[in-house]
Amino acid sequence: MMDMTNYLNRQLSGVKASAILTFANFAQQIPNVINFTLGEPDFNTPDHIKQAAIKSINDDHSHYAPANGTLTLRQNASTFLAGKYRQHYTPDEIIVTQGATEALYTAIVSVLNPGDKVIIPTPTFPLYIADVTVAGGQPVLVNTAATGFKLTPELLTETLAREGDGVKMVVLNYPSNPTGVVYSSEELKALADVLRDKPIFALCDEIYSELHYDQPHVSLSNYLPEQTILVTGVSKSHAMTGWRTGLLCAPQPLINELSKIHQFTITSTATVTQDAAAAALGAGKDDALPMRDAYVARRDYILTALNELGFKTIKPNGAFYIYTKIASDLEQDDEKFAYDLAEKGLVAAVPGSYFGPGGEHYLRLSYATSMAEIRQGMTNLKDYVERQRAE
Numbered sequence: 001m002m003d004m005t006n007y008l009n010r011q012l013s014g015v016k017a018s019a020i021l022t023f024a025n026f027a028q029q030i031p032n033v034i035n036f037t038l039g040e041p042d043f044n045t046p047d048h049i050k051q052a053a054i055k056s057i058n059d060d061h062s063h064y065a066p067a068n069g070t071l072t073l074r075q076n077a078s079t080f081l082a083g084k085y086r087q088h089y090t091p092d093e094i095i096v097t098q099g100a101t102e103a104l105y106t107a108i109v110s111v112l113n114p115g116d117k118v119i120i121p122t123p124t125f126p127l128y129i130a131d132v133t134v135a136g137g138q139p140v141l142v143n144t145a146a147t148g149f150k151l152t153p154e155l156l157t158e159t160l161a162r163e164g165d166g167v168k169m170v171v172l173n174y175p176s177n178p179t180g181v182v183y184s185s186e187e188l189k190a191l192a193d194v195l196r197d198k199p200i201f202a203l204c205d206e207i208y209s210e211l212h213y214d215q216p217h218v219s220l221s222n223y224l225p226e227q228t229i230l231v232t233g234v235s236k237s238h239a240m241t242g243w244r245t246g247l248l249c250a251p252q253p254l255i256n257e258l259s260k261i262h263q264f265t266i267t268s269t270a271t272v273t274q275d276a277a278a279a280a281l282g283a284g285k286d287d288a289l290p291m292r293d294a295y296v297a298r299r300d301y302i303l304t305a306l307n308e309l310g311f312k313t314i315k316p317n318g319a320f321y322i323y324t325k326i327a328s329d330l331e332q333d334d335e336k337f338a339y340d341l342a343e344k345g346l347v348a349a350v351p352g353s354y355f356g357p358g359g360e361h362y363l364r365l366s367y368a369t370s371m372a373e374i375r376q377g378m379t380n381l382k383d384y385v386e387r388q389r390a391e
């Protein structure tokens with residue numbers, strides 16, 4: 001029998017199945033495990049947003065939306081981005097996408113020619129590597145462990161000098177999954193200065209912008225608007241992961257070109273969910289604030305607990321992840337440590353090396369889970385670590 005998988009797009013064989021999912025599925029089957037693997041809010045979507053969706057159904061909004069999204073949603077998104085972050089995109093510079101995920105895919109596929117290089121600072125959300133590979137591009141992974149998990153102007157300049165003219169795009173994700181680090185306006189300005197007037201796109205994934213803690217969120221788009229492609233959405237800000245609504249923003253006429261991939265991939269996103277997202281970014285523009293306060297309290301609790309156990313952590317200033325270094329007297333293989341901790345310690349945290357170079361010896365804990373679970377999880381972790389130390 002012919003093995004038809006041999007005849008698929010060759011790029012696919014370079015895409016690895018998600019080790020994070022494999023680990024999460026393994027952990028989920030362990031009775032009483034406290035789960036810190038999830039990358040989605042534990043909150044429910046605010047009620048007024050649900051009501052907007054119900055109204056939309058009752059009003060028979062059951063037809064195709066315009067390809068780039070309903071005007072109301074794009075207008076609300078435009079006002080939201082300008083009011084919150086001084087990001088200036090007119091409604092015709094915004095595409096409503098199937099989650100931030102489709103926005104990233106559309107941007108990457110639209111930009112890359114085969115062989116083009118994309119700088120991806122690591123540890124990273126793995127999706128960018130998969131999308132770049134599918135598009136025939138070449139991910140250039142830049143380990144940021146020595147620079148506080150941030151791409152610095154020096155690292156960027158060095159990488160550009162080494163990789164030559166082949167670099168077409170730089171991916172920046174802030175607040176970051178998996179590290180929770182954020183960039184200050186000075187840091188973004190300095191990166192913009194390196195990239196300015198070079199034929200390089202900055203793909204900025206700002207899906208966690210509303211979950212930015214100790215300082216206001218700033219965007220590279222403020223300093224490098226012509227070269228920035230902005231990806232954001234309501235998944236994290238409004239606890240709407242299952243509604244699948246994201247935003248892709250770029251200056252005209254770029255957006256007209258990006259829209260071709262969007263249209264021929266999905267036509268348009270569901271009209272009902274767009275009406276819900278319009279409520280989120282309109283009347284619900286501050287819905288994230290109480291959730292953000294809850295995340296801050298959880299972060300602080302976990303940070304203290306980890307610190308007491310000798311796990312070093314760069315204090316996360318956004319998103320809902322803590323990336324922590326396994327204490328040096330314990331097992332240093334993060335994958336082994338994480339599997340053993342889940343099985344014997346009943347705490348599930350994702351091995352740091354799953355997020356690329358620089359993640360070795362780390363664990364990612366998501367605190368998008370209740371304070372009661374967090375307390376139990378930290379007690380379990382303490383018990384496990386003490387048992388290991390006593391052995």
Ligand code: PMP
Nearest residue numbers: 039099100101125177207233235
């Ligand atoms: N970017 C980052 C950094 C993420 O963590 C996630 C979700 N885990 C996404 C994009 C995808 O967002 P969405 O659910 O809106 O597709």
